[in-house]
Every structure is written in structure tokens, then in C-alpha cells.
Amino acid sequence: MIRDNSIKAVFPKKRFPHYPEDLTPDRVKQVRTFHESVDGYAVTPLCRLPELAGRLGLKNLYVKDESFRFGLNAFKSLGATWALARILGERLEQPVSLLDFSYFKQPAIREKIRDLVFVTATDGNHGRGLAWAAGQLGCRAVIYMPAGTVKSRVKNIEKEGARVCVTDMNYDDTVRLAADVARDNGWIIVQDTAWEGYEQIPAWIVQGYATMAGESLEQIRNAGFDLPTHVFVQAGVGSMAAAVVGHYANQLNQNCPLFFIMESDQADCMYKSALADDGRPRAVGGQLNTIMAGLACGEANPFAWEILRDFSTGFISCSDGVAVQGMQLLAKPGPGDEPIVSGESGALGPGLVHCLMTDPKFSDLKEKMKLNQTSSVLCFSTEGDTDPENYQKIIHGSRAYY
Numbered sequence: 001m002i003r004d005n006s007i008k009a010v011f012p013k014k015r016f017p018h019y020p021e022d023l024t025p026d027r028v029k030q031v032r033t034f035h036e037s038v039d040g041y042a043v044t045p046l047c048r049l050p051e052l053a054g055r056l057g058l059k060n061l062y063v064k065d066e067s068f069r070f071g072l073n074a075f076k077s078l079g080a081t082w083a084l085a086r087i088l089g090e091r092l093e094q095p096v097s098l099l100d101f102s103y104f105k106q107p108a109i110r111e112k113i114r115d116l117v118f119v120t121a122t123d124g125n126h127g128r129g130l131a132w133a134a135g136q137l138g139c140r141a142v143i144y145m146p147a148g149t150v151k152s153r154v155k156n157i158e159k160e161g162a163r164v165c166v167t168d169m170n171y172d173d174t175v176r177l178a179a180d181v182a183r184d185n186g187w188i189i190v191q192d193t194a195w196e197g198y199e200q201i202p203a204w205i206v207q208g209y210a211t212m213a214g215e216s217l218e219q220i221r222n223a224g225f226d227l228p229t230h231v232f233v234q235a236g237v238g239s240m241a242a243a244v245v246g247h248y249a250n251q252l253n254q255n256c257p258l259f260f261i262m263e264s265d266q267a268d269c270m271y272k273s274a275l276a277d278d279g280r281p282r283a284v285g286g287q288l289n290t291i292m293a294g295l296a297c298g299e300a301n302p303f304a305w306e307i308l309r310d311f312s313t314g315f316i317s318c319s320d321g322v323a324v325q326g327m328q329l330l331a332k333p334g335p336g337d338e339p340i341v342s343g344e345s346g347a348l349g350p351g352l353v354h355c356l357m358t359d360p361k362f363s364d365l366k367e368k369m370k371l372n373q374t375s376s377v378l379c380f381s382t383e384g385d386t387d388p389e390n391y392q393k394i395i396h397g398s399r400a401y402y
Contacts, residue, residue, distance in 0.1 A: 005321035005355050008265065009314050009365055012274045017310035019253075022203055023246035028210045030096070031082055035211045038081055038101040039136070044068045044212070046219040051334035053377075056357040060226055060376035063330065063350060064216045065340050067384025070132065073156075074294075074343075074383040075212050075240065076192075077129030082208030083190050083201050084133050088113060101136075110138045117142060117187040121178040123171060123236070123293040124153035124386055126192055131162035142187065144178040146171045149293070150387050170288050172299045193237035193301040202239065203303055209243035216244075216378065217251060228257045228378035230371065232349035235261050235270050236297035238304030240382065246307045257378070258313040258370065262348050264290035265317040269300045270308060274315040281305040291320045291390065294345035294383060314369065318352055320344075324394055326351025330381065331395040342381040343391060349379030 021027075035041050045065045053061035066075035085099045092112065094103065103109060117140045120130050127143040134141040141162035145154065149166050157164050167174045175191060179198070182189035194202040220227060231248060235241040238261075245259050261270050266289055272282040284298035308315075326347030330340040342350070356366045371377075385391035 004319065005325060005359070006265065006319040007322065007352065007355060007362060007365065008271065008317040010271060010274045011314045011368070012277045012309070015279075015310045017249065019250050020242075020246040020307050022207055023210055023243065023250050025250060027207065028214050028247055031207050032211045032214055034082060034085060034099050034101065035078060038070070040070045042068070043215050043219070046216055046223075047338050047340060048223075048225060049333050049337040051337045052329070055334060056354060057373055058353075058357065058371070058375050058377055059373060061350070061353070062216075062220065062225070062228065062376070062378045063340055064212065064378070064380045065342075066212065066346070066380065066382050067341055072125075072128055072132055073386055074125035074129070075209065075380075076125040077132060078211050079192055079205035079208035079239065080126065080129035080133045080190065083204040084118065084130075084137065086204045087188060087190070087201065088137075104137050114138045116140070117185070118190050119178050119182040119187045120144070120190050121146070121171065121174040123296055124149065124156070125294055125383055127162070127164075128153070128157045128160060130190055131157050131160035135161045142181070144174050144181070146174045146296070150390070152387055152389065153293070156386070170286070171297050172283075192239045193297070193299065194303050199303060202301055206239045206243045206246070206304060209240045210247045212380070213244040213247035216380075217248065220378075226376040227252070227255070228376050230260065230369070230375055230377045231257045232260050232262060232352060232377065232379050234295055234345060234348045234380070234382065235263050235308070236267070236295045236345075237299065237301040238270060238308055239301050240380075242301070242304035242307040244380065245311050249311050256311070259311055260314045260316055260369065261308050261312050262316045262318055262352055264288075264292045264295045265319050266290040267296045267298050268317040269298055270305070271315045271317040273300060273305060274309070274312075279309060292323050292345045292348065293387070295348070316352060318348060322351040322355055323348045324351065325354050327391070327394050328397070329354055340381055341384045341391070343383040343386045344394075346381040346383040349381075353377055353379065
């Protein structure tokens, strides 16, 4: 059963941030240029929801809808495609400035790379993105998934031609298994989290996610909308959140919005790290039992944590009920607003904002976060209905979600 909405927040002491060099405007532009060469690339919608914003007592509410990304129903392919391009570019001695997806699809190049095997652990979206990218290039992919993975996510990855192995472990132990298998077989691990001795590929994945952040800022500016005063971004290992925060920080510098990092209360390693307030990341163990499968990660990406630690205003730990509210809200936002199909991990931001703005028990927290009628809030719906059966149950109000 879904727990009622509960929210815990921590506001750690301010630090002296170091602007991330991997996410400078020039580097993000380089990644974006590469993504534009990938078959099927299109800028995903940025939805402005004026009716909902008015009901909530906000000036603006923007939601970046990633359910349209490459037809894969989630944003993760951005990191996978860029990481594969960088890996293959180094192997083929292709300068990074000349990376182009069509280059790797040339018959002579495909022949050179066809025996490569890429491996990852995933809750669903990252593995599907990697499987799709590898398949596009004629390479193979082996995908490990944690215990409790729903069949629809397994099938979606298998459709991309990958071999899928569902383990009896949680996400973080599955990552370790995938890394061991890759090492033992001479395969290439492409993981969106880092550990000692494995930092470069995760950093490339973070760079890949920055295309989504760059699109959102460009869309807001081009439409003449107010810049966001608040950005709510969800974190599993933290890589996507770091891409958003790092890109906006580099672009806007002293005019940065307030950044709030959200997690499931069953996998809130960022929140626990911020609560300790000593600058070091903390881990969360156990089964990580949450409907937000994409956020069910108990160990932070250290590279991502440093960016989030230095630039974020607050870290929020949320129960599953908050995500449920977000899914239902985006499915029926109100007259005149465009409905958004948002999955369990994608809808956490709007769900949290709804709770903060409408539930009196959070009034002190709302005030501390400076949320009011002058606020322009940006959220990222990072996935669509990646578990279609559960999605239908939730938006129609069933309580038996898992």
C-alpha cells in the first residue's frame, strides 16, 4: 500500500561552490551538437501550466516532458548515447570535436566495433537507453536489473535486442555485480554512477544529461517566460540532478534559482548526506522499496554529490504518496493545461510542489523555501508510463499500487 504523503527537508550550510568544468556552456553545446546528429533527435516539450500554477498560488509552473525522448519514454538515452560516443571515439582515435552518430554507423566502422559488449545495471530507463544506443551501432548489450523489476521494463529492454538478467539483489549490489561481470569478460561497463577508479564514463553520462537541461533553459528564454526562481529535480544516484544544477549554475552564475533535490524516503542517500552536513556522501541500504524505481538507489555518484552539495538550497525526502499526487495531478492538470503522462519517478516534483502549496501542515516549510505567488517553478518529468499497468491504477485512484 502507498504511504500517505510525508516530507522531510534539510537545508545544509552554504559552501563556496566550484563551478563544474564538465558542464561549461561550451562543453554542453558540444554534447548538444552530437545529440542533434542522432537519428530521431528532437527537443522535448517544455509545458507551461498556467491554470495549475494559479490554483497552487504560483506565478509559473514549467514541466519538461521527457516521455518523448527518442521514442524511449525517458531521458536516459541522452547519457548513454554520449558515453558510447566518447568510448568509441577514444578507441577509434576520433577527435571529440568531430563526434557524430552517423560516423559510427558507417559499414567500415560498424565492422570494427561489432564485437564490443556494453554492460550496465539499471532500474529500467538507463538500461533501455544503453540497449537502444548499442543496437543502433550494431554492438551488443547485457543489462542487469534489481529484484522486483516489473516485467514491462524488462520487455522494453529486450525489444532493443539486449540480454537482460534480473537479479535477487537491490540496485547498488546489482551495480557491483554488473561491474564484476564486465571485468571478468572484458566487456565495457557503462554505469551512471561512479566509484574509485571508475569516474570518466559516469562524468560523460552526466554531460549527456545536460542536453535536457540546456534545452529547458533555451525554451524558457525563447518563449519569453520568466526564468525559474525554483528548480525541483529528483535524484537517484544524482547524475541527472547534477547535470541540471551544474548547467544552470554555469549559465546563470549569481542569478541561479534555488535548487531543491528530491528523493524517495526509502532511498534518500542525498538527504542523509546533507543531514550529516560534513561534505561527505552517505549510503542507504536495504531493499529500497519504493514505487519510484528510477530513484531506488542507495549510493550517490560522488561526482554528482559534490555538485549538488555545493549548489543546492535544500534536500527533500518524500514518501511514495507524493509521487502519486504528482502523477494524478499531471494527468489532469486543469482546464486549458496540457495533460502530461508522467511515471512514478517523473512526477515527484509536481507532487511535492502540490503538497507544499496546498497542505497547511507544510506551511512553514513552504515559507522557508520561499514559495509564493512570485515563484516560477521548473520540474523535470523524466519518464512517461514505463510501468503502464501501475500508471493506470494510480491515475484512476486505486490504492493497490504494488
